[in-house]
C-alpha cells in the first residue's frame with residue numbers, strides 16, 4: 001500500500017492509502033478530492049498536478065510537462081508520494 | 088485574404104495565427120508552431136480502427152430480448168449519434184480548412200474529421216447487425232422532432248461561420264447580399280463566429296455525446312449489447328482526442344497565446360458561451376426525458392442521467408476556464424462510466440504500439456528555488 005499525501009487540493013490536506021492500481025485521478029475521485037480533468041487519456045492537460053515527493057509510473061502523454069509535473073489521469077504511485085496543485 | 092489551394096508566398100508558419108493568417112501552402116511537419124496538433128494527429132492515426140473488426144453478432148440476440156422501452160432507448164441513441172457524426176464527418180473540413188493558417192492544424196482537422204466518418208460507418212455496421220430493416224432506422228432520423236431540434240443547435244454555428252466566411256473569402260469585408268439578406272462582414276465578426284463555433288463543437292463532442300455513451304455502457308454493464316459497447320468505447324477514445332483539441336484551441340485563444348484579438352473576443356463572448364453551455368445542457372436533459380418516456384432501464388433513468396449532465400457540463404466548463412454552472416453537481420453520479428472511459432481500460436488496438444511508461448520523481452520547486460536563492464546570497 002502507498003500513502004498519498006495531499007497538500008491543499010480541493011481545500012483538503014489529508015492522506016490517502018491506495019494499492020497503486022488506479023490512476024491518481026481515479027483515487028482522488030474515489031476519496032472525493034476533486035480536481036479539474038477532461039479527457040482522462042493524457043491529451044488535454046487539465047489534470048496537471050505537482051509531484052512534490054516520491055515516484056509515480058507515468059504513461060506517455062501528449063502534454064508538455066515541466067519538471068515535477070504529472071498528469072493525474074496517467075500516473076500511478078509506486079512509492080509513498082506527496083502531491084499538490086500547480087502554482 | 089482570399090482562399091488559394093497553394094499560395095506562392097513564402098511564409099513562416101511559425102509566425103502565423105491558427106486561423107485567418109496566410110493560407111497554408113506546403114504541408115510540412117518538420118517544425119510546428121503548436122506541436123500539440125501534430126501529436127494529436129499522430130495519436131489519432133495510431134488509433135485507426137475499422138468497425139468490421141468488432142463482432143456484433145451476439146447483439147442481435149440481445150436486442151431481440153430487450154423490452155420495447157429499452158429498444159427505444161437504444162435505437163434513439165444511435166440515431167442521435169448518427170446525426171452528430173454526420174455533422175462532424177464534414178463540418179470541420181468545410182468550416183475550418185478554408186480559414187486555417189498552420190499546416191499542423193490543417194492536418195489535424197482533416198484527420199479529425201476523417202475519423203468521424205469511421206464512426207458513421209460503424210453505426211451502419213451495428214444497425215445492419217441488429218435489425219432486419221436498417222433503412223427505417225436511418226429514414227426516421229429526419230422525421231423525429233426531438234432529433235431535428237438538436238440538429239439545428241449543433242449545426243447553427245457551423246452554418247453561420249461557413250456562410251459568412253465564404254462571402255468574405257470571395258468578396259472581402261463589407262455588406263454583402265446573401266440569399267436576399269444584407270449581411271455585414273468584417274474580420275472581427277468572423278473571428279467571433281469562429282470562436283463560438285469552436286465552443287459549440289466542444290459542447291457537441293464533450294457533452295452531447297456523453298448521454299449516448301452512458302446509455303450504451305449501461306447496457307454493457309448488464310452484459311448485453313457488448314459488441315455495440317466495444318464500438319462505442321473506440322468512438323469515446325477518439326472523442327477524448329477531439330474534445331482535447333477544441334479545448335486546446337479555445338484555451339490558446341483565451342490566453343492570448345495565439346491571436347491577441349481572440350483573447351478579447353473570448354472575454355467579450357463569455358456570457359454568450361455560458362449561455363451556450365446552459366442551453367445545450369437543458370436540451371440534453373429534455374432528450375433524457377424523451378429517451379426514458381416509456382420507462383427506465385436497469386442502472387439508468389432520466390433523473391440520474393440529468394445529474395450526470397450537470398456534472399459533465401461543469402467538468403467541461405472548468406476545462407476552458409469557466410465557473411461551473413451547477414455548483415451542487417460536484418460528484419459523478421455514474422462513477423462506473425469511467426471504467427469505460429479511462430485510458431487504462433481501453434483495449435489497445437492491434438495497430439497501436441504498446442503504451443510506454445516511465446518513472447517520474449517528485450520535485451519540490453520551492454525547496455530548489457530556496458537553494459538557488461541561498462547560493463546567490465552566499466556569492
Ligand code: FES
Pocket residue numbers: 036037038039040041042043044045046047048063071072073074
Ligand atoms: S484529464 Fe486530460 S490530461 Fe488528464
Ligand SMILES: [Fe+2]
Pocket residue numbers: 172175202203206322326
Ligand atoms: Fe465522432
Ligand SMILES: [Fe+2]
Pocket residue numbers: 175203292325326329
Ligand atoms: Fe469527434
